[in-house]
Amino acid sequence: MPELPEMETYKSLLQPLISGQIITQVTVNREKSINVPVNQFKAQVENQKIEDIQRRAKYLIFHLQNGSCLLLHLMLGGKMFHGKEEDKPDRTVQVQLSFGNQHLYFIGLRLGYLHLLSPEMVKQEFQDIGSEPLDPNFSLDLFQNMMKNKRGKLKTTLLNQEFIAGIGNRYSDEILWHAQLLPDKNIPDLDVAQVNRLYESMRYILQLGIQQGGYMDPLYKEDSKTGKYQMFVHDREGAACPRCHAPIVQKEISSRKTYFCNNCQH
Template structure:
C-alpha cells in the first residue's frame, strides 16, 4: 500500500499535470469504486476545474472549483496512471481501468480499485472522513514533545503504533521498519521501555527516512507514466525492509524477518537494540 512518500510524490507529479485544468470527461467501469451513482458522478465532475491536489496520510484529495473534493485511497493493489494525449511513452498498463478522468492534455486513470476508492465529497464530509487521522509527519505543529505525546499511554510495540494512522498519518510497514533501523531500535520494542534519547532519535529518523524516500520516489514501483523513471527508486535503498536473510548493509549481520501482529517486520539484531 502506498505510504507518505509515495502519495506526496504522486501529489507533486499530478500538480504539474492537472492543477488548474478543467475536467473534460469522466468514465466509470466499476460503480463500486465511487460513492454516488455514475451519472451523478459524471454530472458533478465534467466542467469542474481541479484547483490543486492535497495529500493527507495515505490519501490524495483533489480540490474542485465548486468547493467539493475527490478523495482517493488506493488501498492494496490500486494505482494511478496519467496518459498524455499523443505521447507514445505514456499509456495505461494492461489492466482494467475502473475510473478515467480526462483533462485537455491527458487523462488520469485509476486502476485496480478493488479495495480502493475515489469518492466525491463535500468539505464537511471530507473533514469527517479524515477526522480520525493523526498529524502528518512534517506538520509544523508536530514538535518533538508533541511527537512523544502521540505515543503516551499506548500499549504494544513501536511498529504497531508507528503504523497506526491515528497516531501519525502516512507511515506503513516499510517506513516503520526503516525508521526503527535508522533510530537503532528494534521495531518490536515495547513502548514503555523506550528510553528518552531513543524517542529523540525516532523523531529525527522519521523525518530523515521519509525525506530520503520522497526524493527517490518511494519504494513502490508504480510509475505514474511509462516515462516515469523516478517512482519506486527507494526500493533499491531500503536498509532492512523486505531484506530478510540478507546481510545488513552496515554491519554484515543477517537481517531478521519475523511476524508481529500479523505484519512482517524486518530488523538487524546487531544494529538495533530493545531500548
C-alpha cells in the same frame, strides 16, 4: 500499499500536470470504486476544473471548481498513471479522468476508492487521523509528550493512523531500522535518547522517501523521479543488513510481515 512518501510524490507530480485543467470526461468501469451512482458522479465531476491537490496521511484530495472533492485512497495494489491511451500500463482501469487526449488512470482499486465528497465530509473522514510527522509543528517536544503515556509495541504504534498519519508497513520497518530499535520493543521501555532517535529517524526516512520518489512505478512515461527509494530492510529477508551485514530477518507482528536486523536493532 502507497504510504506518505508515495502519495506526496504523486501530489507533487500531478500538480503541474492537472491542476487548473478541466476534466472533459469521466469513465467508471467499476462502480464499487466510487461512492455514488455513476450518473451522479459524472454529472458532478465532468467539466470541472481541478483547483488544487492536497495530501493528508495516505490520501489525496482533488478539489474541484464546484466545491466538491474527490478523495482518493489507493489501498493495497492501487496506483495511478497519467498519459495518452497508448502509453497506459496493461492493467484494468477502474476509474479514468480525461483531460482532452491526456488521461489520469486509477488502476488496481480492488480495495481502494475515489469518493465524491463535500469539504465537510472530507473533514469528517479525517477527524480521527493523527498528526502529520513532517508538519513543521510536529516538534520533538510534541512527540515526546505523545509517547509518554503510550502503551504497546513500536511497530504497532507506528502503524496506528490515529497516532501518526501516513506510516504503513514498509516505512515503519525502515524507520525502526534507522533508529536501531526492534519492532516488538514496548514503548514504556524506551529511554529519552531512544524516543529522540525514533523522532529523528521518522522524519529522516520519510523525507528521504519523498526525495527519492518512493517505491512506486512511474506516474507518466517520462517520469524519472518516482520509484528511486531502495528499502534498507523491508522485504529483504536474508539479505545483508546495510549497517552491520548480519542477515535481515522476518517476523509477523500484529499480523504484518515485519523485517529487521536482530543484530543492530535493540
